[in-house]
Amino acid sequence: MKYFYYPGCSLTASAREYDLATRALMTAAGATLSEIDDWTCCGASAAAPISDLLALSLSARNLALAEQTATDGQILVPCSACYLNLKKAHDALHNDAEGRATINDALAAVGLTATGSVRVRHLLEVLAVDLGAAGLAPLVTRSLAGLSVAPYYGCQCLRPYTEFDDPERPVSMEPLIETTGAAVYTWEMGARCCGASLVSTQPEAGLERVCAILKAAKAADLIVTVCPMCQMNLDAWQAKASGMAGEDLSITVLYLPQLLGLALGLGHHRLGLDLNLAVKKGFFEKIEQA
């Protein structure tokens, strides 16, 4: 397994543990990640309202850089918002001749061209499809039995592109979680929006979304996520959400590759577990006892 790697801005700062855990897990699984040299921001959710062409061109710049190295490669993207933006650019380049021409007009300003030949793939898709439970099982050295894990998928790895899972009732994390020995917590909130940037721009609305998800996960030991925005909304605002709800909503929230990495016996430091904002007291002890 060989992939280009697009970490995206969050993974260089507030989601550093997601970057560390992704690299550690993929390396342990025998994959080679080569980070796209000089990658830049995908435009996040801010570029499209200002200009569609700007959003597409920002993402296409990164696809063009990857294409320079290998025209038939695949880009591994851990952030769901980056994934969606790169995918939209890929789609416009690959399926729409007029779109391809306009985007390349813009890219000419930075001396690049893109054709859309490189595939864009979310980390969850790569873990669920390329590695799969069958690939993961022989690597597991430590059982996580006794843990109840709430899989949280969020939105943009599932919708609007429906590449690898059911967009409303996703299940792709379940075989991976079960392979670690942990139990999958059954709930209805796995594909429900976390509020995304509303938590910053319209907090009264955004925090309601966070509250609803944390409330539904109360009986689980932890939530696992596959997006830095979802992770931040669910782990950084727990005190505020608890205040709003009038009950304690604190819960451990890990990135999926951190949980899988624990089952592979990878060290806490390699998985960035000292960087997480929400790990309940006694959580690691519970794993040790499993």
Add this chain to the structure above:
Amino acid sequence: MYPHPAPTPPTTDDDSTALDHIRSMVSACIQCGTCTGSCPNAPEMDMTPRRMWRLVILGRLSDVMASRTFILCSDCYTCTLRCPRGLPLTAAMEALKGIAFARKEARHRSSRLFYEKFMQTVKRYGRIREMAFMTRYFTAMKSPMAPLRFAPLGLKLIGKGKVEMGFDKSAATPLDALFEKVAALERTAADSLEEENHG
């Protein structure tokens, strides 16, 4: 495969042109309300998405702009997925945000500044530098209270070494040339559209 929406023409002073484009995106709406029933943020909206699409079709721009409904779209794509007419509703929500920002609607000032300052940071550095972005945002907000809401989180992140403080200047890749080329291409597209309309 998700159908790729046609590129939105840039917003000009002539708002009807911009709204016309969104109207064409939702003109096949049958007012079934699946979007409203699917929207996680509908409880906070002052107008249901279904009603807003009706007003868009009727061309009632000022009524739409006075509402917070489109600003509360968090891009979850549930309505786009479920719409029985297959309309690109999330893209239409984004386009409405674009019109509100271009018109500098007072009601949507803080959201506009958040988006604008974010993109200015990307233009300057190529990547998001959280400290640079938040400093620009708070300065533009001109509200002494604005930073307070983020202060506890900011301190927590700094304590964990999770904030890009901007020391690593060598990594910056300014994108001014790309931003300017996009703006030039959009001006050309707007001019030719105008010629078509008046020609």
